[in-house]
Amino acid sequence: xxxxxxxxxxxxxxxxxxxxxxxxxxxxxxxxxxxxxxxxxxxxxxxxxxxxxxxxxxxxxxxxxxxxxxxxxxxxxxxxxxxxxxxxxxxxxxxxxxxxxxxxxxxxxxxxxxxxxxxxxxxxxxxxxxxxxxxxxxxxxxxxxxxxxxxxxxxxxxxxxxxxxxxxxxxxxxxxxxxxxxxxxxxxxxxxxxxxxxxxxxxxxxxxxxxxx
Numbered sequence: 740x741x742x743x744x745x746x747x748x749x750x751x752x753x754x755x756x757x758x759x760x761x762x763x764x765x766x767x768x769x770x771x772x773x774x775x776x777x778x779x780x781x782x783x784x785x786x787x788x789x790x791x792x793x794x795x796x797x798x799x800x801x802x803x804x805x806x807x808x809x810x811x812x813x814x815x816x817x818x819x820x821x822x823x824x825x826x827x828x829x830x831x832x833x834x835x836x837x838x839x840x841x842x843x844x845x846x847x848x849x850x851x852x853x854x855x856x857x858x859x860x861x862x863x864x865x866x867x868x869x870x871x872x873x874x875x876x877x878x879x880x881x882x883x884x885x886x887x888x889x890x891x892x893x894x895x896x897x898x899x900x901x902x903x904x905x906x907x908x909x910x911x912x913x914x915x916x917x918x919x920x921x922x923x924x925x926x927x928x929x930x931x932x933x934x935x936x937x938x939x940x941x942x943x944x945x946x947x948x949x950x951x952x
Contacts, residue, residue, distance in 0.1 A: 740918050740925050740928065741928075742869070742900055742902055743900070743915075743916075744900055745895065745898060745899075745900055746895070746900055746901070746914075746915040746916060747891060747892075747895055747900075747901040747903055747913060747914045747915050748900070748901065748902055748903065748914060748915065748916050748917065748918065749903045749904075749905060749910065749911040749913075749914035749916075749917040749918070749931060749934070750902060750903065750904045750905070750917070750918050750920055751905055751906060751908070751911055751917060751918070751919055751920070751934060751935070751938050752906065752919060752920035752921055752938070753906060753921070754906065756920045756921050756922065756923070757920055757921075757922065757923040757924075758873070758904045758906075758920055759873055759904065760923070761904075761920070761923075762800060762871045762873050762902065762904055764778065765778060765793075765798065765869075765871060765902070766790060766793060766798060766800045766871060767785070767788060767789060767790040767792075767793045768790060769790070772786075773786060780793070780796060780798065780869065781796070781868070783796075796868065797867050797868030797869060798867065798868065798869045798871070799862055799865050799867040799869070799870055799871070800870075800871040800872075800873065801858050801859055801861075801862045801870070801871070801872050801873060801875060802858070802873055810844050810845065810846060811844065811845050812841070812842055812843070812844055812845075813826075813830075813840050813841050813842070813843050813844075813845060813857055814826050814841040814842065816845060816857070816861065817829060817830075817857070817860060817861055817864055818864075819861075821864055821865070824864060826841060826860070826864065827841065829860040829861075829863045829864045830856075830857075830860050832860065832863055832889075832890055832893055833856040833857070833859050833860045833863070833886065833887075833890050834856060834883070834886040835853070835856055835857070835860070840853075840857070845857070852879050852883065855875065855877065855879060856887075859872075859875060859887070859890050862894070863890065863893065863894065863897075866897060866899070867894075867899050868898075868899060868900065869899065869900045869901075869902065870894050870899050870900070870901050870902070871901075871902045871904070872891065872901060872902065872903050872904060873904045874904060874905060874906070875887055875890075875891070875903070875905075875910075876905060876907050876910050884909065884910070888910075888913045891903060891913060892913065908935045908938065908939055911931045911934060911935045911938075912931055912932075912935070913931075914931045915931075916928065916929065916930065916931070917929065917930070917931045917933075917934035917935070918934065919934050919937055919938050
C-alpha cells in the first residue's frame with residue numbers, strides 16, 4: 740500500500756481484517772514487527788526504528804481507545820509535547836469549548852466522544868507529518884461526523900498525510916484515495932467511491948466473503 744504525501748488515505752475493512760495491526764506496525768508499537776517486506780517513510784526504511792524515533796520523524800497515532808491519563812487536566816495533556824503552545828485553538832477545532840474543557844480532568848465525567856475529540860486535539864497540537872487515525876468516528880454520533888471530518892481535513896491543510904482507519908463507509912468519502920483490507924492483505928486500492936462500493940458488496944477475492952462480513 741502506498742500513502743502519498745499530503746493525502747487522506749482511508750483504510751477500510753471488517754473487524755479482524757488487520758487494520759489496527761497495520762497501524763501499529765507503521766507506528767512501531769511494542770509487540771508488533773513485520774514478518775517481511777519494508778515500511779518506508781519519506782524514502783527511508785524504518786522497520787528497525789523504535790517508536791520514539793518514528794515519532795521524531797513526525798509519525799503519530801490516535802488510538803481507537805483514547806489514551807488513559809486519569810485525573811490529568813485536559814490543558815496539561817494537550818501541552819505534554821508542546822508546553823509553550825496555546826491548547827485552546829486545538830479544542831476549538833474539534834468542537835469543544837476551551838473554557839469548559841481546559842481545566843477538566845480526564846476522568847469518567849467525560850463521555851467517550853469527548854475523550855475521542857480531546858485525543859484528536861492532541862494530534863493537531865503535534866503538527867505531524869503522518870497522522871494515523873484508528874477509527875476516529877468510533878463512539879461519535881452521526882451529527883458529529885462532519886466535525887470529525889473537518890478535523891481530518893485540517894490536518895491535511897496543515898501539510899500532514901493522514902491514514903484514516905475505519906469500518907464506516909461514510910468516513911471513506913472524505914479521503915483522496917482508499918484501500919480495502921481483508922485478512923491482512925490489500926484487496927483493492929482506488930477512488931473512495933470505488934473502494935466503498937466493493938467493501939459494501941463484500942467483493943473480496945481473498946476470503947470469498949467468509950472473513951470480511
